[in-house]
Amino acid sequence: xxxxxxxxxxxxxxxxxxxxxxxxxxxxxxxxxxxxxxxxxxxxxxxxxxxxxxxxxxxxxxxxxxxxxxxxxxxxxxxxxxxxxxxxxxxxxxxxxxxxxxxxxxxxxxxxxxxxxxxxxxxxxxxxxxxxxxxxxxxxxxxxxxxxxxxxxxxxxxxxxxxxxxxxxxxxxxxxxxxxxxxxxxxxxxxxxxxxxxxxxxxxxxxxxxxxxxxxxxxxxxxxxxxxxxxxxxxxxxxxxxxxxxxxxxxxxxxxxxxxxxxxxxxxxxxxxxxxxxxxxxxxxxxxxxxxxxxxxxxxxxxxxxxxxxxxxxxxxxxxxxxxxxxxxxxxxxxxxxxxxxxxxxxxxxxxxxxxxxxxxxxxxxxxxxxxxxxxxxxxxxxxxxxxxxxxxxxxxxxxxxxxxxxxxxxxxxxxxxxxxxxxxxxxxxxxxxxxxxxxxxxxxxxxxxxxxxxxxxxxxxxxxxxxxxxxxxxxxxxxxxxxxxxxxxxxxxxxxxxxxxxxxxxxxxxxxxxxxxxxxxxxxxxxxxxxxxxxxxxxxxxxxxxxxxxxxxxxxxxxxxxxxxxxxxxxxxxxxxxxxxxxxxxxxxxxxxxxxxxxxxxxxxxxxxxxxxxxxxxxxxxxxxxxxxxxxxxxxxxxxxxxxxxxxxxxxxxxxxxxxxxxxxxxxxxxxxxxxxxxxxxxxxxxxxxxxxxxxxxxxxxxxxxxxxxxxxxxxxxxxxxxxxxxxxxxxxxxxxxxxxxxxxxxxx
Numbered sequence: 001x002x003x004x005x006x007x008x009x010x011x012x013x014x015x016x017x018x019x020x021x022x023x024x025x026x027x028x029x030x031x032x033x034x035x036x037x038x039x040x041x042x043x044x045x046x047x048x049x050x051x052x053x054x055x056x057x058x059x060x061x062x063x064x065x066x067x068x069x070x071x072x073x074x075x076x077x078x079x080x081x082x083x084x085x086x087x088x089x090x091x092x093x094x095x096x097x098x099x100x101x102x103x104x105x106x107x108x109x110x111x112x113x114x115x116x117x118x119x120x121x122x123x124x125x126x127x128x129x130x131x132x133x134x135x136x137x138x139x140x141x142x143x144x145x146x147x148x149x150x151x152x153x154x155x156x157x158x159x160x161x162x163x164x165x166x167x168x169x170x171x172x173x174x175x176x177x178x179x180x181x182x183x184x185x186x187x188x189x190x191x192x193x194x195x196x197x198x199x200x201x202x203x204x205x206x207x208x209x210x211x212x213x214x215x216x217x218x219x220x221x222x223x224x225x226x227x228x229x230x231x232x233x234x235x236x237x238x239x240x241x242x243x244x245x246x247x248x249x250x251x252x253x254x255x256x257x258x259x260x261x262x263x264x265x266x267x268x269x270x271x272x273x274x275x276x277x278x279x280x281x282x283x284x285x286x287x288x289x290x291x292x293x294x295x296x297x298x299x300x301x302x303x304x305x306x307x308x309x310x311x312x313x314x315x316x317x318x319x320x321x322x323x324x325x326x327x328x329x330x331x332x333x334x335x336x337x338x339x340x341x342x343x344x345x346x347x348x349x350x351x352x353x354x355x356x357x358x359x360x361x362x363x364x365x366x367x368x369x370x371x372x373x374x375x376x377x378x379x380x381x382x383x384x385x386x387x388x389x390x391x392x393x394x395x396x397x398x399x400x401x402x403x404x405x406x407x408x409x410x411x412x413x414x415x416x417x418x419x420x421x422x423x424x425x426x427x428x429x430x431x432x433x434x435x436x437x438x439x440x441x442x443x444x445x446x447x448x449x450x451x452x453x454x455x456x457x458x459x460x461x462x463x464x465x466x467x468x469x470x471x472x473x474x475x476x477x478x479x480x481x482x483x484x485x486x487x488x489x490x491x492x493x494x495x496x497x498x499x500x501x502x503x504x505x506x507x508x509x510x511x512x513x514x515x516x517x518x519x520x521x522x523x524x525x526x527x528x529x530x531x532x533x534x535x536x537x538x539x540x541x542x543x544x545x546x547x548x549x550x551x552x553x554x555x556x557x558x559x560x561x562x563x564x565x566x567x568x569x570x571x572x573x574x575x576x577x578x579x580x581x582x583x584x585x586x587x588x589x590x591x592x593x594x595x596x597x598x599x600x601x602x603x604x605x606x607x608x609x610x611x612x613x614x615x616x617x618x619x620x621x622x623x624x625x626x627x628x629x630x631x632x633x634x635x636x637x638x639x640x641x642x643x644x645x646x647x648x649x650x651x652x653x654x655x656x657x658x659x660x661x662x663x664x665x666x667x668x669x670x671x672x673x674x675x676x677x678x679x680x681x682x683x684x685x686x687x688x689x690x691x692x693x694x695x696x697x698x699x700x701x702x703x704x705x706x707x708x709x710x711x712x713x714x715x716x717x718x719x720x721x722x723x724x725x726x727x728x729x730x731x732x733x734x735x736x737x738x739x740x741x742x743x744x745x746x747x748x749x750x
Contacts, residue, residue: 018090052126074135125152133160162203170352218237222244222252254276257276259291270292279306287310315377351391397415426580428580448472537563557573573718584687602692613687622690
């Protein structure tokens with residue numbers, strides 16, 4: 001089956017299309033319906049009637065954007081009309097929702113004139129928080145956007161013009177830095193003089209490229225003042241007409257620092273590339289075929305060619321999805337009246353800055369594990385990088401506030417937390433812990449310090465003020481990796497080959513001499529990073545430890561258990577996963593350590609997990625799970641959780657509700673608890689789930705993660721005398737950073 005047939009099947013499968021409307025409030029009872037509609041709906045109607053601005057408070061308007069088109073200039077398809085453009089506009093709505101959690105109504109207009117188009121869109125203002133104009137032919141698109149911006153009090157944005165301008169502008173900022181050229185000195189040649197080209201040229205001048213340095217070409221050649229005086233140039237691109245001799249694109253490209261193509265494929269050859277200035281910047285953005293093929297442009301010269309296209313199968317894709325979702329997100333969240341030049345510049349600068357940062361492992365994997373590091377092959381972030389939301393939206397919102405077009409203000413850190421919550425409960429929960437960690441960073445030793453992931457994590461931990469990382473490993477190897485990654489600073493390094501290991505061997509021998517460890521064996525063991533790090537924590541030279549990235553879990557856990565051991569008041573350690581769903585968080589224990597716990601172990605694990613939940617600002621409600629409910633089955637297996645629950649309920653030091661034994665659905669479904677088991681100590685569903693054995697816990701959390709759509713954070717080790725956490729083999733950098741944050745908060749409590 002070919003791509004076309006695949007796409008047709010994708011779109012026609014029931015329900016047809018790509019979007020639907022869903023409710024955001026309960027509609028299960030008669031009372032719910034009376035609140036949603038008659039008679040309850042009259043109350044918000046009266047409030048809005050008294051103050052029209054309250055429509056942003058009582059309706060979805062503040063998060064609703066109209067994607068509006070007449071289908072007169074659909075990319076790659078031309079003037080196909082409003083009905084045929086609807087799949088494209090639905091697709092635009094999917095991107096708004098996927099990347100920035102913005103709701104969209106796509107509106108396809110059969111308007112016969114510019115006046116008719118403007119009148120129809122302006123009349124819809126009470127419905128929407130913003131208007132995204134799409135695929136409208138030039139020159140009408142210029143007039144339509146200008147008039148709507150003047151006549152409407154909500155943001156109006158023609159993405160075909162400004163989206164390409166903003167993303168290519170971000171690329172230009174980074175390309176110029178790599179090439180060692182100032183924007184004010186760049187000579188820029190444009191192929192194309194339509195809406196996107198004109199808007200991009202205007203935006204480049206906003207960034208600092210002088211108008212006099214821009215040469216623009218259309219199908220008839222260079223835009224000259226002579227052609228302008230003869231009326232041979234579109235009035236919207238006339239500002240870029242230069243007092244130069246007539247010529248074609250090859251003349252315009254000679255000696256140019258930058259080529260920007262927004263025209264048609266195949267119009268640039270290698271000789272034209274060779275005629276450009278040293279280390280040229282080539283943005284060939286015609287789709288699907290660029291003005292010159294990537295391979296041809298790179299092969300044309302021996303110096304550095306910084307190349308961008310509109311295609312995803314080559315480096316440096318200029319993709320508008322990097323812009324419009326996040327620009328509207330920032331604009332909507334401060335109730336901006338427009339999207340102005342300051343906001344567009346802020347978006348471009350935020351994107352440029354993000355491309356200079358270390359790229360998360362998940363993003364690298366999403367793009368086939370290709371190297372992604374700031375340089376000629378990576379001047380723009382990737383669309384699937386979740387950090388774009390947290391960088392661009394706040395920058396746009398701040399620019400709106402500073403430029404005076406915002407009707408609401410915000411505090412940036414709190415706003416970033418709100419944005420993270422839009423992407424999932426796990427980000428919201430981890431933000432709580434990471435903020436606590438930043439309040440008092442602790443010394444965190446990383447025994448696998450020569451590993452690239454550990455080095456990248458250490459860089460983030462130090463850069464974000466989460467921890468003071470100590471890398472244990474070969475100093476020269478670590479420095480070489482730091483240099484290859486382009487990091488400015490080298491974290492603190494402890495190289496076992498450089499330091500005197502005697503004090504650590506002495507301490508290890510003192511701790512383990514009655515466990516069969518000789519003095520010579522102690523000397524040998526502290527040459528191992530895990531044992532050395534464990535002794536450093538035990539001796540107070542570090543506050544916490546994180547290991548396990550390259551070892552099996554039991555192997556990584558053994559050294560800290562032998563050296564540091566469990567807390568004075570605790571006999572057992574346990575592994576806990578925090579699972580986050582859309583509107584719920586649960587802590588699952590034990591999932592990694594105790595194979596067949598008895599009632600004493602289960603009770604202790606419950607207490608430890610409840611303490612962990614509180615570090616995430618979650619008040620624990622614990623359920624000890626089994627396959628029976630409250631004595632319905634009597635055997636040795638069901639007796640363990642029942643006994644543990646009884647002990648906890650009668651313990652005066654336990655200050656959280658706990659009950660069991662109970663089945664999993666009883667523990668998490670409110671109706672079952674309240675209807676069938678009203679006597680239970682739990683008046684709300686449990687958020688601490690304690691499993692009867694390791695097998696059950698491990699199976700359950702993995703099923704919830706894979707089939708239930710939960711995001712898993714952990715395993716978090718509880719019960720140790722000092723903060724130690726063991727990663728899963730192959731964890732990503734973000735997992736290391738998250739668990740490091742938990743370790744720092746543990747150390748703060750110590």
